[in-house]
Amino acid sequence: MFYRECSNFKDSYASDMAIFPIPLDRWGFIFMLFMAFVVVPLFTSEYFITNIIIPFYCFALAAFGLNVLAGYAGQISIGHAAFMAVGAYASFNLYGRLGLPLVPSILGGGLISAAVGTIFGLPSLRIKGFYLAISTLASQFIIEWVIVHWKWVSGGVFGTIEAPKMFLFGFIPLDTAVKKYYLTLCLMTVLMTFGKNLVRGQLGRNWMAIRDVDFAAEIIGVNLYRDKLIAFAVSTFYAGVAGALICFTYVGAANIEEFNVMVSFAMMGMIIVGGLGTVLGSFLGAGFFVMLPIGINQFLGSFMDVVPADILANIESILFGGLIVFFLIVEPYGMARLWHTIKDKMRLWPFPY
Amino acid sequence: MTFFFEVLVTGLMVGIMYSLVALGFVLIFKASEVFNMAQGAMSLFAGLALVGFLDQYLQLPLWLALLCTVAVMTIWAYAIVFIVLKPLVARPPLMLFMATFGVAYLMEGIGQSIYGTQAKGLNLGIPDTPIVIGGIFMSTFDLFFTGVAAILVIGLVWFFQKTRTGRALRAVSDDHEAALSVGIPLLKAWTITWIVAGVVATVAGVAWGTRLGVQFSLTYIALKSLPVLIIGGLDSIPGAIIAGLIVGAGENLGEVFIGPYVGGGIQTFFPYLLALIVLYFRPYGLFGKEIIERV
Numbered sequence: 001m002f003y004r005e006c007s008n009f010k011d012s013y014a015s016d017m018a019i020f021p022i023p024l025d026r027w028g029f030i031f032m033l034f035m036a037f038v039v040v041p042l043f044t045s046e047y048f049i050t051n052i053i054i055p056f057y058c059f060a061l062a063a064f065g066l067n068v069l070a071g072y073a074g075q076i077s078i079g080h081a082a083f084m085a086v087g088a089y090a091s092f093n094l095y096g097r098l099g100l101p102l103v104p105s106i107l108g109g110g111l112i113s114a115a116v117g118t119i120f121g122l123p124s125l126r127i128k129g130f131y132l133a134i135s136t137l138a139s140q141f142i143i144e145w146v147i148v149h150w151k152w153v154s155g156g157v158f159g160t161i162e163a164p165k166m167f168l169f170g171f172i173p174l175d176t177a178v179k180k181y182y183l184t185l186c187l188m189t190v191l192m193t194f195g196k197n198l199v200r201g202q203l204g205r206n207w208m209a210i211r212d213v214d215f216a217a218e219i220i221g222v223n224l225y226r227d228k229l230i231a232f233a234v235s236t237f238y239a240g241v242a243g244a245l246i247c248f249t250y251v252g253a254a255n256i257e258e259f260n261v262m263v264s265f266a267m268m269g270m271i272i273v274g275g276l277g278t279v280l281g282s283f284l285g286a287g288f289f290v291m292l293p294i295g296i297n298q299f300l301g302s303f304m305d306v307v308p309a310d311i312l313a314n315i316e317s318i319l320f321g322g323l324i325v326f327f328l329i330v331e332p333y334g335m336a337r338l339w340h341t342i343k344d345k346m347r348l349w350p351f352p353y
Numbered sequence: 354m355t356f357f358f359e360v361l362v363t364g365l366m367v368g369i370m371y372s373l374v375a376l377g378f379v380l381i382f383k384a385s386e387v388f389n390m391a392q393g394a395m396s397l398f399a400g401l402a403l404v405g406f407l408d409q410y411l412q413l414p415l416w417l418a419l420l421c422t423v424a425v426m427t428i429w430a431y432a433i434v435f436i437v438l439k440p441l442v443a444r445p446p447l448m449l450f451m452a453t454f455g456v457a458y459l460m461e462g463i464g465q466s467i468y469g470t471q472a473k474g475l476n477l478g479i480p481d482t483p484i485v486i487g488g489i490f491m492s493t494f495d496l497f498f499t500g501v502a503a504i505l506v507i508g509l510v511w512f513f514q515k516t517r518t519g520r521a522l523r524a525v526s527d528d529h530e531a532a533l534s535v536g537i538p539l540l541k542a543w544t545i546t547w548i549v550a551g552v553v554a555t556v557a558g559v560a561w562g563t564r565l566g567v568q569f570s571l572t573y574i575a576l577k578s579l580p581v582l583i584i585g586g587l588d589s590i591p592g593a594i595i596a597g598l599i600v601g602a603g604e605n606l607g608e609v610f611i612g613p614y615v616g617g618g619i620q621t622f623f624p625y626l627l628a629l630i631v632l633y634f635r636p637y638g639l640f641g642k643e644i645i646e647r648v
Contacts, residue, residue: 076447123629127636129644130388130446130587134579135632138625149616215646261576265390265454272451314466321458328452329440 003346019196036185046177050250052294054181057188058246059286063270064195064279065238070268071277072199073231074211075124076133079140080239081263086143087113087240088247088254089153089161096164103168106187106248110241116143117236124228128214140261147256154256161254180249187245191238196279198234207231208277273327275334284335292320359489360609361602366495368601369502370564373557374578375585375593376509377550383526383588384546386446387438390453393575394460395551399426400558400567401468404475415477419555426551429460434544442539461572472568475559498560505556506594509549513590522546526588580624584631586641596639600624 003024010016020026040053066080091109094100100108120139124132147154154161166174174180198204206227209217218224247254266289274285296316331337374392381389402425405411406418413421437452483490513519524532525542533539558567561574581600585592607623637643 070447123632127632130450131583131632131636131638131641133388134583135625135629137576137579138622138629141622141625145618145622149618213646269451269454272447276447310470311466314462314470316462317458318462318466321455321460321462324455324458325437325452328448328455329437332441332444332448 003343003349005347017200019200033189036189041178041181049181050177052291054177054184054250055246056287056290057184058242058250059267059270059290060283061188061191061245062239062242063267063274063286064192064282065235065242066267067271067274067277067279067282068195068199068207068238069231069235071271071275071281072204072211073207073228073235074214075121075128075228075231076130076268077136077139077235078133078268079120079136079138079143079261079264080235080267081243081259081261082140082143083113083117083236083239084243084246084263085147085254085256085259086116086236087243088259089147090240091244092161092164092247092254093153095166096161101169102166102174102183102248103187106241106244109244110237113240113243114233114237117239118229118233120236121229121232124232125225137261137264140264144256144260154254160256162252166248174249184245184249187241191241192279195234195238199279203227203230211277269324271334273324273334275336278334278336280339281334281336284339288323288335292316292323355489357606360605362489362491363495364602364605365598366492366499366601367605368581368597368599369495369499369594370557370560370597371574371578371581371600372594372597373498373502373505373553373560374575375581375597376506376590377553377557378575378578378582379585379588379590379593380509380546380550380553383590384522385438385449385525385543387449387453388446388587389550390450390575391433391457391460392550392554392578393572394457394464395426395429395554396558396561396574397567397569397571398429398460398464398558399551399555400475400562400571401464401473402426403555403559404473404562404567405468407475408473419559422555423552426555427548430544430547430551434540434547438543439540457572461569465569470569472566475562475567477559477563494563501556501560502594505553506590509553509590512549518545577624580628583638584628586638588642589638589640592638592640600627603627 003022005022008021008023010021015021020029040049044053062080062084065083066077069080070076087109089109090112091105094105094108095102098105117139120136123135127135168174168179168183172179174183199207206217206222209220209222210224210227210231214224243259246258251258270285270289271282272285273288274283275281293316296319297312300312300315327335374396377392377395378389381387381392399422403418403422406413406421407415411418433456437456438449441449441452483492484496485491511519513523521532521537522542522545524535524537525539529539532542557574558571561571565571578597581593581596584599585594585596604620604623604627608617608620612619631639635641
């Protein structure tokens with residue numbers, strides 16, 4: 001049971017292309033799935049599920065979406081939370097007004113978000129680098145403005161829609177935290193598996209070629225325009241689904257303030273601290289950013305009975321900034337790279353080299 | 354027609370204020386290819402520090418308080434260059450970009466823990482009486498800061514073109530390695546750039562602070578000046594000024610003359626729309642250096 005490639009023979013193309021070629025990795029993955037599907041809903045509190053795990057899954061999904069765009073295709077977007085808002089409002093409208101079933105309306109929200117994202121991806125055909133990064137901020141402000149000002153998009157006051165009562169397949173009511181948890185988990189697992197295979201395939205390789213040197217990619221036959229736009233579409237699809245899920249299962253309402261520019265920045269932080277261009281990094285980064293504020297809160301709460309809100313916010317932002325800088329200096333390629341280092345060490349263990 | 358000019362002039366003056374913030378970005382980008390997201394936080398910190406030196410216990414005279422603020426920003430510049438940027442030399446620009454995010458959070462947190470989170474008024478003793486020039490009402494405030502901005506820009510251009518240090522900084526911005534090989538100390542050059550950016554941030558912080566009060570929303574001014582930056586070109590000082598004027602005027606005219614038809618509040622995104630249009634025709638901004646890449 002050493003962590004080795006050797007004596008692990010691959011006798012078919014399928015096994016050669018497996019996501020986890022090493023048995024220990026496979027078992028580890030199955031163990032994680034077991035934890036997520038069985039242990040977490042059975043043995044943790046409702047508070048833990050609704051306030052930590054569900055947002056963690058949703059942000060992992062959104063961070064993966066941004067990672068497709070920034071980490072794989074190399075197109076930085078710092079207005080990505082807006083697409084989460086698009087997904088959220090679109091799915092609320094599909095579900096509440098048009099009466100679509102729940103899962104199709106969440107995925108439909110993602111599709112509408114992808115359509116909007118493709119439009120905002122059009123500038124990427126002409127501009128790149130930091131110029132593109134800043135012009136993606138346009139999506140943030142334009143979408144925010146549209147949602148606040150166009151009443152038929154946002155319905156209620158100040159762009160807030162309350163969540164309607166949710167029924168899965170038309171008859172199973174989604175009322176408890178555990179049921180919502182399973183909805184989030186199932187969608188997240190399916191979409192992440194799909195995404196992982198997408199970035200391993202032809203499209204993913206094209207994206208990486210574009211990221212590394214875009215015109216060289218064009219010379220070797222990558223269709224630059226098509227693949228950049230697909231990257232925008234896929235990325236904003238994930239963001240849209242994540243936004244819809246957050247509003248349905250965590251917030252309970254679609255509110256534009258949940259998706260302001262600070263969230264966009266935080267998502268950028270997630271994928272950089274987690275690791276650009278890795279699926280694992282999306283999870284690690286999302287976990288870091290979701291759990292850090294809660295962790296700080298708990299930690300301070302153990303010293304003082306009542307922590308004044310403004311002091312808490314300040315300490316949070318100091319620690320937050322400090323940790324981002326710290327991680328970038330110590331491990332510039334993100335936490336996912338730490339895991340790679342550990343794996344490299346495990347391959348040799350117990351021998352020195 | 355007078356109304357049109359009044360709107361235009363007001364917009365132009367706001368535009369100058371945007372240019373002030375954008376200038377800080379340009380300086381740092383030119384010298385170190387770092388896209389400094391902490392520029393807004395620097396302005397906030399400078400504003401907070403100035404208010405702190407003026408009001409609370411110290412009651413320093415204005416010129417001394419300004420000097421002290423610049424000193425504080427110098428300490429920040431050293432800290433950023435030697436603690437944050439030095440270990441990250443030769444990393445991809447995206448990493449440095451993200452590191453400045455971290456710095457921004459740090460600055461906001463530290464600044465607000467020292468000076469508190471409530472909005473503070475900043476009174477420099479400039480009378481805010483409207484004066485009439487050629488039939489157009491103008492605020493003395495705005496005129497004063499337009500003057501300050503003009504002096505600052507002329508000073509910066511002189512500094513970059515005529516002084517020895519300025520030449521070194523231009524060399525560094527041209528090519529880090531070549532600059533190192535002819536004996537220009539990179540870290541020293543960066544520190545000077547960050548100090549200059551700190552001074553610019555102080556001016557911007559004071560200018561916006563006197564208008565809006567010194568508070569957290571100053572950091573959002575930096576977001577509004579980003580389209581200014583890309584319209585002018587990331588590495589062009591005159592670009593930042595001209596783009597600031599374009600954005601200020603465009604935003605104000607748009608809000609007044611187009612806004613009522615679409616429901617108002619288009620100021621939030623109009624500059625970005627303008628930037629997208631400009632970038633469509635000129636992908637490196639109006640005056641930005643066109644990057645020629647080879648395989």
